[in-house]
Amino acid sequence: MLRIYNTLTRRKEDFQTLEPNLVRMYVCGVTVYNDAHVGHAMSALVFDVIRRYLEYRGYKVRHVMNFTDVDDKIINRANQLKEDPFKLAQRYIDDYAQNLKDLNILPAAVNPRATQTMNEILSMVKGLIEKGYAYAATNGDVYFRVTKNKDYGKLSGRKLDDMQAGARIEIEEAKEHPMDFALWKAAKPGEPAWDSPWGKGRPGWHIECSAMNLKELGEQIDIHGGGNDLIFPHHENEIAQSESFTGKPFARYWIHNGLLQLGGEKMSKSLGNIVSIKDFLSQRNADVMRMLVLNGSYRAPLIFNEETLDAAEKNLDRLRSGLRLALPNVKGVPAGSASELTSQAQTTQQNFINAMDDDFNTPLALAAIHELIKAINTARDNGASDDQLRPAQATLRELTGVFGLQLQDKKGSxxxxxxxxxxxxxxxxxxxxxxxxxxxxxxxxxxxxxxxxxxxxxxxxxxxx
RNA sequence: GGCGUCGUGGCCAAGUGGUAAGGCAAGGGUCUGCAAAACCCUCAUCACGGGUUCGAAUCCCGUCGACGCCUCCA
Structure with missing residues (x-):
C-alpha cells in the first residue's frame, strides 16, 4: 500500500484515488520570464519520479503542469528588453519544455497557460463574487474575502490573526481585510489586459491554477504538488478559491518538495544565486541531477555543490557497472548460483517497491538497487555468462527506469x-x-x-x- | 515577532522505541606483469542538557544552531 505524506494533514496517509486506477495530478509549473534554474529542475524531477512510480504501480496518471504566462515579472522583463510580453513568455515556455526534455522528464498530459484559460478564470471570479466570497473593490481589483472562508490557513497551519500580527504588508486600502488577495488586477495603461465586468485587467496569480485545475482535471483532484515555498500563500489561496467556488474538498494529497540549497541558501531568482538548467547540462549529464535528487528525501532540502554532484556522478558509474557484459571467454556458473542471482533480483524489486511505497523513499530504494548491483558484479566475477546475468540486469534496468535514469554508456563515435x-x-x-x-x-x-x-x-x- | 521543517561518520543521506541502510571519500586486502574495474575487510552512538522507559538517534521538556514561509519565488 502506497503511503504519501500529506502537507494538509502533516501525516503519511494511505493513497486512495478518487477514481480507481486514475491519478489526477497537478503540479505548479513556472512563471516564464527567465531561464529556469536547477531548483526548478529539482521540483520537476521529484514529480517526474512520483509519476513514473505511480505508473509503475499500475495507475494511469493524468499529469497537468501549468505555465504562468502573464504577470508583473513578465511584464517588467518585457519592458526592460523592449520585447512583447507574450513573445517573451513563449520563448521561455519553449526553453523550459526543452529543459524538461533534456532532463528526461516525461511531458505532462497538458500544459495549460493562464492566457489560454481566461474564460474559466473569469467565470470563476464571477462565481466567487456571486457567492459572496469575493468583491470588486474601488480600485478596479477584485479580491478574495478571506474572512468568509472559515478554514482559511488550513494548509499552511496559520490563523488570520497570527498573520496580521507580523506580516509586513503594505496595506492596500481598497481591501476589506489586509490578507484579502487579488483574483483580478486592474490593468495599467500599456499592460496586457482582458475585458471583464470589472474593467480591463488580468488574473491574479493564484486564480489561474484554480481555473486550470477545474478545466483540465475537474472539481476534485488527487495530487497537487510544488515546491514548499508555494504552500503559502499560493496553495493556501488556491484551496480557498477552489473550495469556496465548488463547495467540495479540492486536492486529496498535497505534496511539497524541499528546496535546493546553494551555498546554504535556497536558489531563487530574487536572490540571484542561480545555476540555470541549461548551464548545468552543458557541464553534466542529466542523470547527475536526477541522481542528486534521488539520493535524498524529496521533502528535505537538497545540497547542491561540486562535491555532492561529483558523488552523484560516481554513484551513477557504480550503477552502470552492474550493466556491464560478462567477462570474456567465461563458461558460466552453476545453475544454482545463477538462480540465486535471479532471486536476489526479485528481492531487490520487492525492497524497491516497499521503499517507494513509503512516501517515495528514493534513498532506501536506491540502497536496494545497490544490493542487486553487488550481486550482479559478484556473479560476473565468478564467471557468469551474459545469459545468466541478463535477467538480473533486466530488473536493474527496470528499476532504474522507474527512477527515470538513462544510464547511457559514455559514448564516443x-x-x-x-x-x-x-x-x-x-x-x-x-x-x-x-x-x-x-x-x-x-x-x-x-x-x-x-x-x-x-x-x-x-x-x-x-x-x- | 508568528508559523513550520530540521540538526545522524570527512561529505551526501536512510532509519522515528529494541543496540546505526546506501553512495562518495579514506585505509588495508584479493585479483593483475602493472594498472583499472570488481570483490572482501576497516571506518559514526546519532547538536547539547535534562526527563519518560526494561530499553531512545527514534517520545517529552529546555538550550544552541540551520533553513523555509509570513512579500514575487519550484
Whole structure:
C-alpha cells in the first residue's frame, strides 16, 4: 500500500484515488520570464519520479503542469528588453519544455497557460463574487474575502490573526481585510489586459491554477504538488478559491518538495544565486541531477555543490557497472548460483517497491538497487555468462527506469568501435609477448582518448569513459 | 515577532522505541606483469542538557544552531 505524506494533514496517509486506477495530478509549473534554474529542475524531477512510480504501480496518471504566462515579472522583463510580453513568455515556455526534455522528464498530459484559460478564470471570479466570497473593490481589483472562508490557513497551519500580527504588508486600502488577495488586477495603461465586468485587467496569480485545475482535471483532484515555498500563500489561496467556488474538498494529497540549497541558501531568482538548467547540462549529464535528487528525501532540502554532484556522478558509474557484459571467454556458473542471482533480483524489486511505497523513499530504494548491483558484479566475477546475468540486469534496468535514469554508456563515435576492437586485439598479441611498455602505452593513449581498457585473466574489455 | 521543517561518520543521506541502510571519500586486502574495474575487510552512538522507559538517534521538556514561509519565488 502506497503511503504519501500529506502537507494538509502533516501525516503519511494511505493513497486512495478518487477514481480507481486514475491519478489526477497537478503540479505548479513556472512563471516564464527567465531561464529556469536547477531548483526548478529539482521540483520537476521529484514529480517526474512520483509519476513514473505511480505508473509503475499500475495507475494511469493524468499529469497537468501549468505555465504562468502573464504577470508583473513578465511584464517588467518585457519592458526592460523592449520585447512583447507574450513573445517573451513563449520563448521561455519553449526553453523550459526543452529543459524538461533534456532532463528526461516525461511531458505532462497538458500544459495549460493562464492566457489560454481566461474564460474559466473569469467565470470563476464571477462565481466567487456571486457567492459572496469575493468583491470588486474601488480600485478596479477584485479580491478574495478571506474572512468568509472559515478554514482559511488550513494548509499552511496559520490563523488570520497570527498573520496580521507580523506580516509586513503594505496595506492596500481598497481591501476589506489586509490578507484579502487579488483574483483580478486592474490593468495599467500599456499592460496586457482582458475585458471583464470589472474593467480591463488580468488574473491574479493564484486564480489561474484554480481555473486550470477545474478545466483540465475537474472539481476534485488527487495530487497537487510544488515546491514548499508555494504552500503559502499560493496553495493556501488556491484551496480557498477552489473550495469556496465548488463547495467540495479540492486536492486529496498535497505534496511539497524541499528546496535546493546553494551555498546554504535556497536558489531563487530574487536572490540571484542561480545555476540555470541549461548551464548545468552543458557541464553534466542529466542523470547527475536526477541522481542528486534521488539520493535524498524529496521533502528535505537538497545540497547542491561540486562535491555532492561529483558523488552523484560516481554513484551513477557504480550503477552502470552492474550493466556491464560478462567477462570474456567465461563458461558460466552453476545453475544454482545463477538462480540465486535471479532471486536476489526479485528481492531487490520487492525492497524497491516497499521503499517507494513509503512516501517515495528514493534513498532506501536506491540502497536496494545497490544490493542487486553487488550481486550482479559478484556473479560476473565468478564467471557468469551474459545469459545468466541478463535477467538480473533486466530488473536493474527496470528499476532504474522507474527512477527515470538513462544510464547511457559514455559514448564516443560509434564508427571508432571496430578500430578500437582491432587495437585491443593487436595489444592482446603484444601482451602475449610480454611487451609491457608497448602494451601500457596503447592503454594510456586510448585512455586519453576516452577509452578505458580492463585486462582480465581471459581477455580484455574496453568501454568509453 | 508568528508559523513550520530540521540538526545522524570527512561529505551526501536512510532509519522515528529494541543496540546505526546506501553512495562518495579514506585505509588495508584479493585479483593483475602493472594498472583499472570488481570483490572482501576497516571506518559514526546519532547538536547539547535534562526527563519518560526494561530499553531512545527514534517520545517529552529546555538550550544552541540551520533553513523555509509570513512579500514575487519550484
Amino acid at each position: 560509434g564508427d571508432a568501435d571496430k578500430f578500437i576492437d582491432l587495437l585491443v586485439e593487436v595489444r592482446g598479441e603484444v601482451r602475449k609477448q610480454k611487451l609491457w611498455p608497448l602494451s601500457d602505452l596503447i592503454r594510456d593513449k586510448l585512455k586519453s582518448l576516452g577509452v578505458t581498457l580492463e585486462d582480465s585473466k581471459d581477455g580484455t574489455t574496453w568501454r568509453w569513459g
